[in-house]
Amino acid sequence: MSDLNSDIAIARAAKKKPIKDIAARLGLAEDDIIPYGHDKAKISAPFLSALAGRPDGKLILVTAVNPTPAGEGKTTTTVGLGDGLNAIGKNALICIREASLGPCFGVKGGAAGGGYAQIVPMEDMNLHFTGDFHAITTAHNLLAAMIDNHLYWGNELQIDSRRITWRRVLDMNDRALRHVTTALGGVANGFPCETGFDITVASEVMAVLCLAENLADLEKRLGDIIVAYRRDKTPITARDLKADGAMTVLLKDAIKPNLVQTLENNPAFVHGGPFANIAHGCNSVVATRAALKLADYVVTEAGFGADLGAEKFFNIKCRKAGLKPAAAVVVATVRAMKMNGGVAKSDLGAENVEAVQAGCANLGRHVENVKSFGVPVIVAINHFVNDTEAEIQAVKDYAAGLGTEAILCRHWAEGSSGITDLAEKVVALADGGTADFKPIYPDQMRLFEKIETVVRKIYRGAAVTADQAVLDQLAAWEDAGYGDLPVCMAKTQYSFSTDPTLRGAPDGHIVHVREVRLSAGAGFVVAICGQIMTMPGLPSQPAAEAIYLNGQGEIEGLF
Incomplete structure (x- = not known):
């Protein structure tokens, strides 16, 4: 059986409320949600559309x-702060990403929080959840199949098979799937081609779903995806292959935000999940915008460290x-500071x-870096x-020297009662009106100069x-009209450099x-940049080795 203090044991003991009750707190009627069992639901499209005229809360x-x-x-x-804000009487909503099965069975574990600051149902959220990732995987691979099928039936679009970019x-x-050869076995199977697999969270379809404003915008963005080039190097899009409509059909439910609850029965939107070291690492625009219409304070997160x-x-x-x-929280731990100061993981227990x-440092x-965007910052010591x-005290003193306050938080062990100090400070910071947000480069800057700006200003590279x-x-x-796009830096999450060992x-x-x-x-x-992989591998002892069903049919080993 699970340790009584393990994440999964704590989650299993949760006293969950029916999801319709959680929805009612946000002003949703039963017809406004699409239940997935008793403890999770999707928000209906008509309800989302009706939110447009409402004022926004603070992000x-x-x-x-x-x-x-x-x-x-x-x-x-993130979860603890959301609970903490509600505990001090604020109307707060949490927005986070869904969990990928790859890290869940690999080394990182799930993405539902931990201890007494979790989102439940933890097991569902870390496994198949509402099927969003499966829908994204299927839509992505439908497009891949339609490319190969187009080649097989005569290649009317004159796709250069050497310049197919869609994996x-x-x-x-x-x-083992990073580099593969397809269509072996004879003429009936098509034309052999070198390709490969990425993890679903690295798919452009995932990024599209998380940045789309609605179904119409989703279909347009899917159609704009470039999958290959002709011999004259002109692009072929999903729209050219007439795949955008069917892909949208597969994603019509996946674009709807998922509503669940914390251990303290506070509402949370869990939606989307692009990798932050490959894609943009944030939950969906649809979920965040809806949350801002439904709550006075919306707590969201962005993957890995602030540099990504x-x-x-x-x-x-x-x-x-x-x-x-309106404000940002930078999470730090004493343990992380020690490791960045040169202490080995095995020696972290000693002062x-x-x-x-x-x-x-x-x-x-x-x-x-966060302050450079015009956003006020507070430090949470987990x-x-x-x-x-x-x-x-050393962390607090260092933060004070930066003109920033560091607050000790005990939400893992105590839930909302262990993070109310941070909640009060965050409210004061967000309500203070000092935020003056601006991206660090303009749309009109050349693409390579945008890359240089991120490297110089955020990574401190030469x-x-x-x-x-x-x-x-x-x-x-740039000549084709894409010069105004932002850049998405794909690099290791472990360092400001491209060397993961350089802390x-x-x-x-x-x-x-x-x-x-x-x-x-x-x-x-x-x-x-560097050696970043778009298809990770499993470690020597993957987490999957410790995941199983116990004698009562309950899941063990998830974290």
């Missing part, structure tokens, strides 16, 4: 320091959706104030039992290098862009 971003193997608890803090996807970590998640949240999602964040002080860099008073082929490709996209706050490093991809449907240009 609060939760981001973090660079992730370490010690774990930082960004989602846990297939699977929501699982499987390194927050940067893309600001430069891509907020830019495209017209969102104006080491000097290492904390040294590692705080990583926190400082993230705080400065408490672990081995943290000492001296180590906690320069960006790229082969001439990459520079020529960027120039060609702390490095500067003066060189960032090499090895490949660029045009996501015309999503509306951004991806710059792939």
